[in-house]
Amino acid sequence: MKFVAAVFCLAFAASVHATSIARAKTVVNVLQDLGTENTLIALVQKAGLVSALEGKGPFTVFAPSDAAFAALPKELVKTLEANVTLLTEVLEFHVAPGTALSTDLKNNLLVPSLAGPKIRINIYDTSEPTVITAEGAPVISPDHTASNGVVHVIGQVMFPVPMGTVVDIAVGDKDFSTLVTAVSKAGLVATLSGEGPFTVFAPTNAAFAKLPAGVLDGLLKNVTALTNVLTYHVLPGAYYQAGLRNGDMLKTVQGMDVTIMSKAGGDMVNDAKIEAQVSGTNGVIQVIDTVLIPPSMHYELTYN
Template identity: 45%
Template structure:
């Protein structure tokens, strides 16, 4: 009898949850900051409409983690706020079972798509959207479904890896090396790729004359550059300690600890820079393939 009562209570709770629309359910799930921003952006009535919608909803902690200047900008710039929120919503109802690795989901802004990645880490499956980890899936509403995520996603220009490198001032030496190695074309391909990108300071750490020697030897240059590329889209949430094969053929060793992520002897200083064909992690040391 007690078991039957528990089943009934769970069933009733599920039915009650499904009687709420997207906005009401988000509030019930504790995403109160998201709801307040939805109201401020004038999107409340739309997200209470028929839909259906798939919402990737950031937690309160995700919004709280944003820099103060960014939060201030979102509060003051309604158009930007609306664009950011629309980037978290897709038309239609997509459950977690319908998501696949490297899937591109068109957001409400028809010019922007959300990249889905699915990783197997030990016995756990990790799902990310533009690098944000999905921490709760398949929350049913009357007009769609909510997947709760741990970061706020930002609608960035959909540029490929070489163009993203070109737009990043502290990667200018890498950009020149990629051009000299004639790898801009391949790295602009469909991929997906993960680029561990040495910043200018990393190249400055090389021994005197090492960079000029490298730039004058295209075979060696291409080998070194390919050693920084993995043929997969590995956001930080999908990285785990171990060896990963590079485009050059040899493997790099990744270590994920409480202090951050290292690749061989290089430290990741800026993670999860999104591109249209993968992701970039900025590192502080140039990686050299084993001889």
């Protein structure tokens, strides 16, 4: 019996020791164990951030998978690798102080990052499965706990949010000059520069150029009609592409719904293709290739 008891004690002690070792794994060890974070680990090493992430913390790491990095343009990856300052800023934007499990994340929560700019969290739970995004990047594998924090695997690489509202971003992009003129003419600059959050389906200059002859000039001369069209492009709340689902009908600020459709070529809002998305401090811009016309105005603008 004494021998059996001794063996049991040794086995129990070994189990406790193994558990202790498991609990002592830092977020860096967790990233290594996942097996999907080789690119991130290599970049963390290049930026000299390993010892920091092995520190006391705690940290919440939004960790892009290898596939997420592989989806980036090769030239962008080369730029990051060649510029340690920029690389460090991007990597630190993926780390928040504190431990935030998925159950701690709330819709429109703004989480401070180690880089400074805040990470916008969104939760889309209108249907199964619930989608959690960080700056639009879907959380594909959450809650990998470590001794000094937690790792959430994400499906896209995040970049620090431009320091400005959705209006500031549009003003700074020459491809939105027609939209900026229209928003200013309608007196919507102050509204869209507010706290939000907003989703702006933003037509490019090329999208406005596709309108029938005379329609844009007519809108710019009729502030009521122009406002009606522009507010049909705005949703209350931040809707990133990862949270848009086929068949969603979303109410615009104008009052009527737009419909989301997923096709082989990408997501659509009504008959406009969503070409890209850009985060701002008060929401998100979804770049579209066609101007959205409220159904109540379609005949009037198209045929008159």
